[in-house]
Amino acid sequence: MKTFVYVDHFKGEVQPASWEALGLGKSLGSVSAVVFGSGLDAITKAAFEYGADEVLAADDAALTDFRAEPYAATLAALASSASPDLILFPTTARTRELAAMIGVDLNTGVLTDVFELDASDNQLVATRPIYEGKVLEKVVCSGKPVIATIRARAFPKPEADSGKSGTTTKVEVKSDALTEVAGYSASESAVNLGDAGVIVSGGRGVSNNPSLQPPAGLDEKQVEIWRAQQGFALITELANVLGGAVGASRAAVDGGYIPYSHQVGQTGKVVTPDLYIACGISGAIQHLVGMRNAKLVVAINKDADAPIFKQARYGVVGDLFQIVPALTEAFKKKLGK
Ligand SMILES: Cc1cc2nc3c(=O)[nH]c(=O)nc-3n(C[C@H](O)[C@H](O)[C@H](O)COP(=O)(O)OP(=O)(O)OC[C@H]3O[C@@H](n4cnc5c(N)ncnc54)[C@H](O)[C@@H]3O)c2cc1C
Numbered sequence: 001m002k003t004f005v006y007v008d009h010f011k012g013e014v015q016p017a018s019w020e021a022l023g024l025g026k027s028l029g030s031v032s033a034v035v036f037g038s039g040l041d042a043i044t045k046a047a048f049e050y051g052a053d054e055v056l057a058a059d060d061a062a063l064t065d066f067r068a069e070p071y072a073a074t075l076a077a078l079a080s081s082a083s084p085d086l087i088l089f090p091t092t093a094r095t096r097e098l099a100a101m102i103g104v105d106l107n108t109g110v111l112t113d114v115f116e117l118d119a120s121d122n123q124l125v126a127t128r129p130i131y132e133g134k135v136l137e138k139v140v141c142s143g144k145p146v147i148a149t150i151r152a153r154a155f156p157k158p159e160a161d162s163g164k165s166g167t168t169t170k171v172e173v174k175s176d177a178l179t180e181v182a183g184y185s186a187s188e189s190a191v192n193l194g195d196a197g198v199i200v201s202g203g204r205g206v207s208n209n210p211s212l213q214p215p216a217g218l219d220e221k222q223v224e225i226w227r228a229q230q231g232f233a234l235i236t237e238l239a240n241v242l243g244g245a246v247g248a249s250r251a252a253v254d255g256g257y258i259p260y261s262h263q264v265g266q267t268g269k270v271v272t273p274d275l276y277i278a279c280g281i282s283g284a285i286q287h288l289v290g291m292r293n294a295k296l297v298v299a300i301n302k303d304a305d306a307p308i309f310k311q312a313r314y315g316v317v318g319d320l321f322q323i324v325p326a327l328t329e330a331f332k333k334k335l336g337k
Helices: 017-028 041-049 068-082 093-105 220-241 250-254 285-291 320-335
Strands: 002-006 030-037 054-059 086-090 110-114 116-118 125-130 135-139 146-150 167-170 198-202 245-248 275-279 296-301 314-317
Touching: 002 017, 002 068, 017 030, 017 086, 017 146, 030 041, 030 068, 041 054, 054 068, 068 093, 086 093, 093 110, 093 146, 110 125, 198 220, 220 245, 220 275, 220 320, 245 250, 275 320, 296 320
Parallel strands: 002 030, 002 086, 030 054, 054 167, 086 146, 110 146, 198 245, 198 275, 275 296, 296 314
Antiparallel strands: 116 125, 125 135
16 A cells, blocks of 8 residues: 655644654555655654655745645645555644645545554555544545544554665645745643643642642632642642643633643543543543543542542542642652652
8 A cells, every 4th residue: 555644743843643644654555754844854854764665845935834725735736646545644733624625636535533544355444533532433435545634642653763764755836825824922831732641630629728828818719729720730740750741621721720721621632641640530521531542541539439430540539639749759769750
């Protein structure tokens, strides 16, 4: 099978799921990494190291900033002439737009958010979650090429081979862009939960430590938020020791404890870390649909009957304000930090 893998990046920083897609493509046959942007030498080198048989690069100032129109026009023209069987993308906001546009241009179907791809029986059968993960759908695409966006961390990342190199072919750019990027500004709190191997999450329980004495002059709501911030400081410290990210329940976000970008669940992010530690989170279904595909769930909750314990491999019934710092200290010792 001839597979193209689109390597998604922002200013040269590659979305790690691009390499996971490359590993998946390689397991199916020959794989060409498709790299668009400007100043692509480092990405091209990495693409070979992660297993690309060749790199197809559109390295052009007109593609410095991602815009769907020139990227889709360039990719659709490339795919039309090279006729791959399969085009894989990591699932990101950019590639959802791009895959949909080239699906229309190439008159084929797009399978999104795929986390299993079975190539036996001479047909690609993709598995993807629907209805907030309540149902897993098996889906095939009868058009050609098959286009699929794969979920981050669903497929193994290949080992990089630093000695590997290969041939880079220049791709002709179709730069009929109607939009232009005027600039970028950092969002209030950039957090990449999708790629995190470890997530430590806090819920409404992080505000529940009546023994913490707040500064004078705060009203009731401000005291609640101040207490929650002390709780999230403990959660952040544990996440940092484990090299992980900080997540949150919607109650914590709605309570003003932490920005929305940290929210896990039906109306937040769907995450698949190796380890998910839920602290002071009850385990409502809307939260569970966002984290139940984590490989290992640990729950810390005062209430032994909290539903989160049904999802957890390990549970600690207790006060997170005691358990989380104790865990942090234990991991520091264990990891020599
Ligand atoms: C349409 C819709 C979409 C939604 N989307 C989402 C979503 O994306 N994500 C999401 O999370 N929710 C979502 N919700 C909300 C969801 O239903 C729950 O209300 C929410 O998940 C509850 O958050 P929580 O577990 O932090 O709070 P609670 O349910 O109040 O649980 C707090 C937990 O903390 C424990 N606790 C208290 N103090 C301590 C302590 N000191 N130490 C240890 N444990 C303690 C308590 O025992 C309790 O179990 C959605 C709801 C709707 C209707």
